[in-house]
Amino acid sequence: MTAFDRLSNISNVLAPPASCSTVQSEDIPEKPYKATVVGSGNWGSTIAKVVAENCIERPQEFDQTVCMWVFEERIKGEKLTEIINTRHENVKYLPGILLPANVVAVPDIVEACKDADIIIFNIPHQFLGNILRQLKGKVNPNARAISCLKGLNVSREGCDVLADVISRELGINCGALSGANLAPEVAQCKWSETTVAYHTPADFRGKGKDIDKKVLKHLFHRPYFHVHVIDDVSGISLAGALKNVVAMAAGFVDGLGWGNNAKSAVMRLGLREMIHFAKLYFPECEERTFTEESAGVADLITTCFGGRNVRVGKYMAEHHVPAEDAEKVLLNGQSCQGIFTTKEVYEFLSQRDTIDEFPLFHVTYDIIYNGFPMEKLPERIERGDEKY
Amino acid sequence: MTAFDRLSNISNVLAPPASCSTVQSEDIPEKPYKATVVGSGNWGSTIAKVVAENCIERPQEFDQTVCMWVFEERIKGEKLTEIINTRHENVKYLPGILLPANVVAVPDIVEACKDADIIIFNIPHQFLGNILRQLKGKVNPNARAISCLKGLNVSREGCDVLADVISRELGINCGALSGANLAPEVAQCKWSETTVAYHTPADFRGKGKDIDKKVLKHLFHRPYFHVHVIDDVSGISLAGALKNVVAMAAGFVDGLGWGNNAKSAVMRLGLREMIHFAKLYFPECEERTFTEESAGVADLITTCFGGRNVRVGKYMAEHHVPAEDAEKVLLNGQSCQGIFTTKEVYEFLSQRDTIDEFPLFHVTYDIIYNGFPMEKLPERIERGDEKY
Numbered sequence: 001m002t003a004f005d006r007l008s009n010i011s012n013v014l015a016p017p018a019s020c021s022t023v024q025s026e027d028i029p030e031k032p033y034k035a036t037v038v039g040s041g042n043w044g045s046t047i048a049k050v051v052a053e054n055c056i057e058r059p060q061e062f063d064q065t066v067c068m069w070v071f072e073e074r075i076k077g078e079k080l081t082e083i084i085n086t087r088h089e090n091v092k093y094l095p096g097i098l099l100p101a102n103v104v105a106v107p108d109i110v111e112a113c114k115d116a117d118i119i120i121f122n123i124p125h126q127f128l129g130n131i132l133r134q135l136k137g138k139v140n141p142n143a144r145a146i147s148c149l150k151g152l153n154v155s156r157e158g159c160d161v162l163a164d165v166i167s168r169e170l171g172i173n174c175g176a177l178s179g180a181n182l183a184p185e186v187a188q189c190k191w192s193e194t195t196v197a198y199h200t201p202a203d204f205r206g207k208g209k210d211i212d213k214k215v216l217k218h219l220f221h222r223p224y225f226h227v228h229v230i231d232d233v234s235g236i237s238l239a240g241a242l243k244n245v246v247a248m249a250a251g252f253v254d255g256l257g258w259g260n261n262a263k264s265a266v267m268r269l270g271l272r273e274m275i276h277f278a279k280l281y282f283p284e285c286e287e288r289t290f291t292e293e294s295a296g297v298a299d300l301i302t303t304c305f306g307g308r309n310v311r312v313g314k315y316m317a318e319h320h321v322p323a324e325d326a327e328k329v330l331l332n333g334q335s336c337q338g339i340f341t342t343k344e345v346y347e348f349l350s351q352r353d354t355i356d357e358f359p360l361f362h363v364t365y366d367i368i369y370n371g372f373p374m375e376k377l378p379e380r381i382e383r384g385d386e387k388y
Numbered sequence: 389m390t391a392f393d394r395l396s397n398i399s400n401v402l403a404p405p406a407s408c409s410t411v412q413s414e415d416i417p418e419k420p421y422k423a424t425v426v427g428s429g430n431w432g433s434t435i436a437k438v439v440a441e442n443c444i445e446r447p448q449e450f451d452q453t454v455c456m457w458v459f460e461e462r463i464k465g466e467k468l469t470e471i472i473n474t475r476h477e478n479v480k481y482l483p484g485i486l487l488p489a490n491v492v493a494v495p496d497i498v499e500a501c502k503d504a505d506i507i508i509f510n511i512p513h514q515f516l517g518n519i520l521r522q523l524k525g526k527v528n529p530n531a532r533a534i535s536c537l538k539g540l541n542v543s544r545e546g547c548d549v550l551a552d553v554i555s556r557e558l559g560i561n562c563g564a565l566s567g568a569n570l571a572p573e574v575a576q577c578k579w580s581e582t583t584v585a586y587h588t589p590a591d592f593r594g595k596g597k598d599i600d601k602k603v604l605k606h607l608f609h610r611p612y613f614h615v616h617v618i619d620d621v622s623g624i625s626l627a628g629a630l631k632n633v634v635a636m637a638a639g640f641v642d643g644l645g646w647g648n649n650a651k652s653a654v655m656r657l658g659l660r661e662m663i664h665f666a667k668l669y670f671p672e673c674e675e676r677t678f679t680e681e682s683a684g685v686a687d688l689i690t691t692c693f694g695g696r697n698v699r700v701g702k703y704m705a706e707h708h709v710p711a712e713d714a715e716k717v718l719l720n721g722q723s724c725q726g727i728f729t730t731k732e733v734y735e736f737l738s739q740r741d742t743i744d745e746f747p748l749f750h751v752t753y754d755i756i757y758n759g760f761p762m763e764k765l766p767e768r769i770e771r772g773d774e775k776y
Contacts, residue, residue: 180648180649180652180653180656181649182647182648182649185647185648185649185650186649190646190647190649190650191646191649191650191653191766192647192649192650192653193649193653193656226653226766226770258578258579259570259573259578259580259694260568260570260573260689260690260693260694261568261569261570261573261574261578261579261580261581261690262573262578262579262580263689263690263693264568264682264685264686264687264689264690264693265568265579265580265581265614265682265686267685267686267689268568268581268680268681268682268684268685268686268689271679271680271685272680291659291679291685292656292659292660293656294652294653294656296656297652297655297656297659297679297685298652298653298655298656299652301648301651301652301655301656301689302648302649302651302652305648305651305652305693306647306648378579378614382614
């Protein structure tokens with residue numbers, strides 16, 4: 001039985017959900033939107049689950065099949081895509097969570113995306129270039145995209161948020177999703193919030209024919225996953241990337257046993273530097289995205305108390321090992337974006353001679369890459385803080 | 389040997405600290421300022437320790453004796469003041485921490501304050517009225533004050549921050565100190581930050597004759613306790629009071645086992661409501677006090693992860709008991725300000741018909757005082773959040 005046959009069977013046994021009856025005719029598009037998720041790490045698999053649940057509940061608005069591109073691996077001899085499509089579990093990256101049967105794992109990236117109206121990117125930053133090269137010229141030119149990636153693209157020319165990189169490379173409008181979302185908690189349907197940001201593009205084809213903010217709310221909002229849709233794509237993208245640098249520093253404080261006061265001091269200054277970075281280099285960002293949205297202060301908090309980056313920073317402090325070693329020990333092949341983002345941010349700010357305005361980002365770089373003693377973090381922070 | 393004799397002895401054996409040599413002549417007042425701390429709970433004792441350390445290091449600027457008013461109790465037959473003055477330890481409220489010998493416990497409130505140039509109030513909110521009645525007309529009219537209290541004074545006429553209540557009742561200018569400061573961590577000299585706020589009064593008597601921002605920095609700043617002095621007395625006072633309401637709600641989430649995403653969602657909305665409250669009723673407050681200062685977002689974080697209020701909220705959720713019972717079990721006779729502040733805030737906002745603009749404050753009140761089921765917190769929050 002193919003995945004598609006299986007899906008049809010399952011659709012028959014699913015009772016129409018309560019919300020079906022309240023669909024308003026204005027929400028029904030000419031043709032249901034088809035969503036594809038590119039990526040199947042713990043966050044990619046979780047977002048595929050969220051989206052697939054909504055697609056089942058809104059059959060007139062969304063296509064019932066949600067393709068999920070999976071980087072093919074063999075797990076004890078079996079293909080990961082086959083495991084997902086038969087057992088409905090990503091045993092490697094999201095074990096113990098049942099995925100809806102309409103999530104269909106596809107190993108070919110072009111195949112996974114070719115008919116999609118909405119492509120949701122959710123892969124580690126370092127794989128993006130290769131993925132975009134494969135997709136270039138192969139996606140539906142009317143498609144729209146959402147980036148769940150955390151990171152920045154720094155080059156000699158400047159610094160881009162990844163939504164803009166996707167937009168430019170594929171020629172399709174791209175928004176972003178970011179929030180206080182530790183993947184395992186969302187996967188278990190524990191209540192959380194998130195922020196989706198989307199600019200309606202100049203070539204918007206009209207209601208019922210094209211993705212808009214309301215469609216995105218319907219695609220991502222769940223009773224356990226409260227979505228707020230705003231305009232500020234750069235703001236939530238920057239917040240999502242830069243908070244990982246702060247979380248590395250918060251991890252050092254954890255590992256040193258300095259307590260909650262010290263940790264919140266680091267987070268306070270980190271939030272200020274995130275906002276300062278945005279104001280300097282992305283003047284279109286709104287400060288309130290950082291201070292009021294789930295993608296801002298709330299994501300900073302949850303990331304500094306429970307994410308991968310804080311765990312890596314803590315392990316570095318406790319075991320006196322380099323970041324890459326801590327990453328290998330702790331993350332089961334997944335990546336710690338903060339290590340990479342810290343370097344990108346440092347290089348970008350150094351080129352522009354503004355690194356001194358970012359004492360926390362600077363000392364975090366020096367600790368990870370130059371062996372600066374983390375015990376001296378407070379004095380570096382205090383000196384710098386007075387410059388504002 | 390009296391406490392004062394003992395102090396003289398100790399002064400002789402203390403080597404002049406390094407910072408003495410760098411005292412600038414402009415910092416030397418006509419007569420050293422004498423500081424008194426009113427209160428000796430764990431935070432009062434800790435602030436007395438901080439201040440006393442600085443007084444020793446700056447003998448030309450500050451009187452060597454720091455009186456600490458102690459509500460007299462008997463501990464196994466011994467007076468608490470005598471224990472403190474002989475063993476230099478507040479065995480009841482800050483056990484295990486050696487206080488500097490120049491902290492002198494005084495059981496008489498008028499005696500403790502009568503010669504003070506700076507009176508630092510650090511008692512539970514509910515004792516303030518009685519203390520001020522005793523002090524009225526008895527303090528040096530040239531004295532200045534700093535309030536470390538967390539709370540608001542709500543009456544039919546309106547809502548006051550406690551610094552303003554102290555100012556009005558005693559006729560002396562009063563600033564505030566508030567920050568991400570769990571007392572046990574500061575007492576152990578773990579690194580943290582704080583915010584001091586002080587308006588220079590219209591009757592300022594001039595440099596060297598009166599307290600100003602620089603004197604306050606010298607009095608409170610330590611290598612492990614970084615002080616930032618600003619103007620916004622109302623802002624840091626409100627933040628210090630209202631964050632305790634948020635911490636109660638964060639404790640419920642902890643006790644329910646909902647995870648970090650849910651907790652940061654509560655804190656995000658809490659921060660918004662704190663700022664909204666300030667803007668509505670204290671328009672002189674600055675928003676950045678809440679988003680940039682230690683007394684704002686950082687104190688919110690540390691309080692929601694380690695303070696008394698979050699522990700009480702968590703215990704309520706885990707054991708299905710009323711707030712007062714949880715307070716009795718957990719706090720060894722100290723008070724959980726959040727229980728009281730939640731009620732004050734609710735009554736104030738209800739009288740003004742604005743409670744609907746504060747869904748988190750409202751639901752927290754209903755959970756504590758009306759038995760509202762805490763499991764339904766997310767729906768109450770979501771509904772309200774859309775009103776902004």
